Amino acid sequence: MDVTLQLWIDAALTLMILSFLYRDNPFYKFAEHLFVGVSAAYLMAIGFWDHLVPNLLGKLFPSLMSGVVPGAVGRSPDYYYIIPAVFGLLLLTRLVDRWAWLSRWALAFIVGGSAGFNLPRFLDSDFIIQVQSTMVPLVVLDPAGNLLWGASFSHIVLVLGVICGLVYFFFSVEHKGILGHVSRAGIWVLMVTFGAAFGYTVMARISLLTGRMEALGAWLATMF
Amino acid sequence: MRIPDSILHIDRRIIFLLIGAAVCIPLILQPRFQDSPTPIVQSIFDTVERLPSGSRVFLSFDYGPDTAPELDPMAKALVRHTMTRGHEVSFFTLFPEGLGQIKKITDNLLPVEFPEKAYGRDFVNLGYKAGLGGAINTMVVNFRTLINADAEGTPLDDLPMTADVDEMVDYAIILSLTAGDPGLKEWIQFAGDIAGIPVMGGGTAVVAPELYPYYPQQLVGLMGGLKGASEYESALVDRYPAYRNATMDATMRMGPQVVTHVLIVLLILLGNLAYFFGRSGRPGRNDRTDRADQADRRR
């Protein structure tokens, strides 16, 4: 399609969205509603062609789909894929009041599946490995046996920080006395984390605006 | 109304205007700021640099157009570096929109800067695969069930570079440019931790803090945001001075960064000064009342 036309649409839509910063207005409303309609359908189409066709139809009926799915030719059907097809169809029973209860089977499959899929994954990567990475020596020596002050301090901050943070998340004990102090320190650690992450992110956000402004600049350049 | 009050309740649109100016003016004036790599970025550079020439590199573009301003500079720097070193690069993406990002590299950068590099011999595009983290899992367990052809449908066996790639471990390193889920975290969880392939890459400044805990045990190195990209660019220029005159996107875009950061810091200082001077007369004001005032005033 015409590059200039695209630049103009691009610029117009960009300005419409930016106008929201001033206040809600008809231009923003137009852009917002257009965006909702186009994006919903766009992702549905992508989902259809990228998931349903190659991963379901291509797996169940490879010979039928050989025209649209590369690599499907000569493959034998994979009958395991009847499972998602059945549950997918069950989900659609919601559309018929009398059978709507059947859609819960599909929900049960998905929710049970996510539970079973996530339980070991989080156990391994986010519990075990994070605990293990925190088991560090509190006193760090260089090969010659001299104390490294900086590294030792950092390690102490890490270990104490994690422990205080964890204590903050204790729910079944009242945060009083020593525990109260430790949990307070835990909040401080979390605040440092949040402050740091916030500051770090500002950069990303500015980059995005820079990208948009460059696009507007390209549009302006076509006019002069 | 007293002056501190009016500063405390400044209309946010004035702040918006200042931010807009702080981004646009440096973009027009184009100041250049010099940077030097920090260890966490340098370690990626060193790993790529030390790999024997001709090593297989897996480069996953796990982002879409919305985060491209941050991650494209990293992609370009990594491609320039790996190509200069003579590695064989497989492009891949876990984001449907990532295909467009790969195309920008294969259609625009490679033919211009590396006309001698051939598709199928020096680089391939393995395309997009759905299934998020599960896709990585499948690739590690059985690479060929998920990827048997490139993005165009050409069987891997017909491409000289990938004919003998049977498993994920045939790759020397995995690089991911991450905008969210799935991304480096999943590459670490499903490929790095399980198959033992060194994982490294870059993330937007938003996801980077979440990835720090994995460094250095599970993550070799990390470029965080535009700053990370500009550090990599400076490492590249230091080692290969020929790139000194090439357009360095991240370095160029640091101008708006610097000005806006300073502006935000000044705004925060101003807000605190106004808060301290405005508070003296009225103890016990808090967030809630501030906000209600603010909203009432606007209505």
Add this chain to the structure above:
Amino acid sequence: MRLSPSRRKPHPDSFAIALLRAVLACTVFVAMAQTDLLFAQTDTESGWFNADRTQALVLGIVLTGAILLYVVLAASGRPLFIRKIAGLETVEEAVGRATEMGKPILYVPGLNDMDEVQTIASMNLLGHLATIIAGYDSRLHVPVRKSLVMSVARETVQQSYLSAGRPDAYQEDDIHYVSDAQFAYAAAVDGIIVRERPAACFYLGGFYAESLILAETGNSIGAIQIAGTARPPQLPFFVAACDYTLIGEELFAASAYLSKEPRMLGSLKGQDAGKGIAIVFILAGSALATLESVTGNETVREVSQIVLWLFR
């Protein structure tokens, strides 16, 4: 706090069934380990059991065992304490305020689909919130990014209104799908916020970059905002722009807090035991590592290797 009669105390039957299931699950595990032994003898290649994951299995059994133990204890009537979670006390106040002002309440269940555990947690919270709202007669608006989440949200809210005795107040169209695209969703929710001016906004679930777009817009109209997510990158923005933020695990604890249901509290106690285990091992591991680095002692090294093995 209003609770449905069925929530107030656990059904003894359902509990027995849950226990039965736990036993059954253990049997499956044991059977699996057995087949491993059997096959290891006949199959020279390798066993069925993934030996790399022994540690995960051991710790998994310990952690799930601890959680189950406390669930059993709690269900048998042992009283359990739960600490204050900032923000959750204000839920009722926020709902009341919305009713007084005649304004709706906005609930955003995050961007994730039902394959994320935090979305499931969010749906639980939505259920509790809907029960409260049903009692107050204010409008609950739930724009959703994923149609599966929409299905579940509708079921949950309808059930809450039903158990609060207000099935007539349930409006199916107030829980609706917007678009799967992250920023189209954000743009539409922003539109809802500035046009409907909800008195209270809840952002509970998995959030990405749109967190601040929503929270800042909500802030600009002066809504009470309560957020919670288990996606660490977005926590700073919620902390900065919302009145209260449930941090990480607090999102999962919130449902137990609101329902005060014994088995939920028991499970929470089990989670605390998990944190206790983590702290003990971090301390032990660090102490051993320190001793090893200072003394270079061979025995210390071996002991520390064992601890490290357990955590790989």
Add this chain to the structure above:
Amino acid sequence: MRRKIPLIITFIIGVVLVTGYFVTRGPFNTLYESFSDYFAIITVFAFILGGGSLLKIHLKRVSNRSTDWPYSVVTLAGFLVTLVIGLFKVGNPDGMGGEILAAGSWLRFLFDGVYNPLSATMFSLLAFFVASASYRAFRARTKEATILLSAAMVILLGRTPVGAWLTAWMPEILGFLELPNLANWIMAWPNTAGQRAIMIGIALGVIATSLRIILGIERNYLGRRE
């Protein structure tokens, strides 16, 4: 019965997937590996529910002539046009067999011309909101707020060349206090500590919730009791 069968399904699939994580072969493992695949497929079916809801809401607004109804026409038009172009690959140079986003296809034009700029601009609004949020929230009201503020300031300055320039005068022995170094130290240590505590907590929350789901203790998501 209508509630029991779903609970049985949840239990079976949950146990099978957990088991699949520890088993290297056989049906358990296959299911574990393919779950994401299956989920993606079921989601496509779910699109029909979503699309139906979207159509219903906006058609209703149009027929009731509710406030702003003309904008609902925009949504409906955008939705239907894009859906037809997408599903039938209208204007795709390679026809039905072509790549869905092939260069020159109509869907590609909608993506590049409409979706992309709208998405990127919505995203870029964050640059403004980050500024207004930090201006308002970063005030030294309490000890906690002061810590938040200080950490943010150090990182903000340390991540730009200005930070280096501000503290370059420091003697070598105090080099660790130079802003870029301090910023990196905060990111690498206290930030990591906080992130880890949060991650471990979340992991426990996920484990406990998953366990409750598999065992049928958590069942609100199934809705109505019958």
